[in-house]
Amino acid sequence: MQLSPEDIDAIWLTLKLASLVTLLLLFVSTPIAWWLARTQSWLKGPINAIVAMPLVLPPTVLGFYLLIFLGPQGPIGKLFDELGFSPLPFSFSGLVVASMLYSLPFVVQPIQNAFSAMGNSPLEAAATLRSSPLDRFLYVAIPLAKPGYISATVLGFAHTVGEFGVVLMMGGNIPNETRVISVQIYDHVEALEYDQAHSLSLLMVAFAFIVLAFLYSVQRRQKNQSVTGSLL
Amino acid sequence: MRNITEVKKNTLSNALNISISQQTLGQSNFSLSLDIQIPNSGVTALFGPSGSGKTTLLRCIAGLDKHLQSNISLNGEVWQSDSISLPSHRRPIGYVFQEANLFPHLTAGENLDFAIKRADKTQAVISYSDVVSLMEIEPLLSQYPTQLSGGERQRIAIARALLIQPKLLLMDEPLAALDETLKQEILPYLEQLCHSANIPIIYVSHSLDEVIRLADHMIVLDKGSVIEEGETQALLGKLSTSFARHQDASVVVSGIVVKQENEWGLSWLEIGNQTIGFKQGKETLGDTLRLRIQSKDVSLSLSEQEGSSILNRLQVIIDDMEQDPKDPGMMMVRLLADKTPILAKITTLSAHKLKLSKGQKVIAQIKSVALLR
Structure with a gap:
């Protein structure tokens, strides 16, 4: 197995990106999943659709619009500029934002399914045991949704590691900044460095297998609860 | 049948006072309309066929259902009125659900700890050791709810409701989900509890057998209104009541x-x-x-x-x-x-x-x- 220093850099960058994105997504997705699982509002359908859209959209479409909105001429890009921040496109921060959108459904849906599956009964029981809304969320809802959180973490991480289209559109190909494993493989193939491409590709195959094998074994232990929910 | 706008009863300061005005729930034809005082001691049964409104009434008392226009107060402390709506977790109640409703991620013992940690420390209704011996649950404490039988789960649920140290215990058909054998296994525990409890208990049931064995007072509901109420013994001995026509009269x-x-x-x-x-x-x-x-x-x-x-x-x-x-x-x-x-x-x-x-x-x-x- 041949890994050049550039390959190692790409691996570290990918791990850094995926970890940060997953961590942020867990915080962002929890309130969204909670609301989607419990609301009776007519907005549930549209919001569900928006959250799920990255599942069906080509990553290039997502990357294109992000470029438009976050770019120096875009509404958010202009605001960033006026506030004195550096522009998001072709930076690590921009990649984090793009990846969060791209992986959002993979984190929201398992948590949402777990919240839906538990129903109202345990929360009502907690309410009659002097447990305040926050208390029952922290000590009843979250622990009961643990299988959902496990699959959300694994899927969110794995899916971010596997992205390519959004990265290319939004991040470009800057070493140590936006050049993740998938882009590095692309570069190797373009340069006809098949040996190097093999090494990295094999790593990705092994990673994907281990992640999915872990998920399905967790799922088998939690008999009646599908951890992957409607995604897999 | 009473009309609460005409009859304004004196609200007793030492009882649970409930008045609910005519309210249609959802799209159904069901409505609840009543004005009752529940004595501050002994066991009061809410009795009636399914769909008579007894569980809805109990959920209103607990604050789990709030869409009804109601006035609820215990010993003069207002839980629900036009201007006040105390959330469930601030009402000094214990609630036993039809399905035991234990937290599945906690062992039986941890389910009890959940209540103990949040219990009203100023009000000691019953001690931990008394609850454990009353319900005979010592050997069950390390088990998860899925490892327990339906009857065992319900005993843990009753213990958990007691350990919150309630001023009022609400029980919603705690035996209805159990088969006949399990019912007979749990009834002695309930009788023991009802006999020894020093707090008022409201017991919802459609089983005359349970009511006769457990209740001191009865409130009979039908289609959302009170049709009879009084001491169990006196009510049962009347010819005009629905009980006299019951097959187990x-x-x-x-x-x-x-x-x-x-x-x-x-x-x-x-x-x-x-x-x-x-x-x-x-x-x-x-x-x-x-x-x-x-x-x-x-x-x-x-x-x-x-x-x-x-x-x-x-x-x-x-x-x-x-x-x-x-x-x-x-x-x-x-x-x-x-x-x-x-x-x-x-x-x-x-x-x-x-x-x-x-x-x-x-x-x-x-x-x-x-x-x-």
């Missing part, structure tokens, strides 16, 4: 154990100046006990019959009689043994042949009695 008689015959395995309870024999249990002389007499176990004769195997023969006076509107072949006869009412279900033909009439003195033969608590 019964009365409860209470008295003191005055004689024990160990060689025959019998104890005798004094009712007025007569006695009723029953199969010996754990009681001792001088205990006050309640016996249930089913109307179908009572037959009438005009004179003392010799050569009958029936032990209990009471001199009674016919107080009232009524033909069963649904089954004209049967009659319900209300008898008085001194002041204690007893119901007898006999055929209309027998009543005709014996020429039974109000005020007549007859002999009531009671085939069997069941010891309550």
Whole structure:
């Protein structure tokens, strides 16, 4: 197995990106999943659709619009500029934002399914045991949704590691900044460095297998609860 | 049926006061309209067929259902009114659900700890060791809910509701989800609890058997309104109530154990100046006990019959009689043994042949009695 220093850099960058994105997504997705699982509002359908859209959209479409909105001429890009921040496109921060959108459904849906599956009964029981809304969320809802959180973490991480289209559109190909494993493989193939491409590709195959094998074994232990929910 | 806008009762300061105005829930035709006082001691049963509104009423008391326009106060402390709506977790209640509703991610013992940590420290209704021994749950504490039987889960749920140290215990058909064997296994625990609890209990049920065994007071609901209310014993002995038409129509008689015959395995309870024999249990002389007499176990004769195997023969006076509107072949006869009412279900033909009439003195033969608590 041949890994050049550039390959190692790409691996570290990918791990850094995926970890940060997953961590942020867990915080962002929890309130969204909670609301989607419990609301009776007519907005549930549209919001569900928006959250799920990255599942069906080509990553290039997502990357294109992000470029438009976050770019120096875009509404958010202009605001960033006026506030004195550096522009998001072709930076690590921009990649984090793009990846969060791209992986959002993979984190929201398992948590949402777990919240839906538990129903109202345990929360009502907690309410009659002097447990305040926050208390029952922290000590009843979250622990009961643990299988959902496990699959959300694994899927969110794995899916971010596997992205390519959004990265290319939004991040470009800057070493140590936006050049993740998938882009590095692309570069190797373009340069006809098949040996190097093999090494990295094999790593990705092994990673994907281990992640999915872990998920399905967790799922088998939690008999009646599908951890992957409607995604897999 | 009462109209609460016209009848304004004095709200008792030492009771649970509930008034709910006519409200239609959702798209259904169901509505709840009542004005009741629930005594601050003993067991009050909310009794009625399914769909009569008893569970909805209980959920309103607990604050789990709030869409009703209601006024609820306990001992003068307002839980629900036009301007106040105390959330469930601030109401000093314990709630036992139909399904035990234990937290599946916690062991039985951790379920109890959940309550202990959040209990009202200023109010000590019952100690941990008392709860554990009352419900006999010591061996179950390390198990997860899925490892327990339905009856065991319900015992843990009752223990958990007690350990929150409530001022009022609400029980929503805690036996309804259990099969007959499990019911008989849990009932003694409930009887023990109802007997020893020093807090008021509201017990929702559609089972006359449970109500007779457990309740001191009854509120009978039908289609969202109160149709009867009062002391269990007094209500059961009336002819005009729905109970008299129930297939298990019964009365409860209470008295003191005055004689024990160990060689025959019998104890005798004094009712007025007569006695009723029953199969010996754990009681001792001088205990006050309640016996249930089913109307179908009572037959009438005009004179003392010799050569009958029936032990209990009471001199009674016919107080009232009524033909069963649904089954004209049967009659319900209300008898008085001194002041204690007893119901007898006999055929209309027998009543005709014996020429039974109000005020007549007859002999009531009671085939069997069941010891309550």
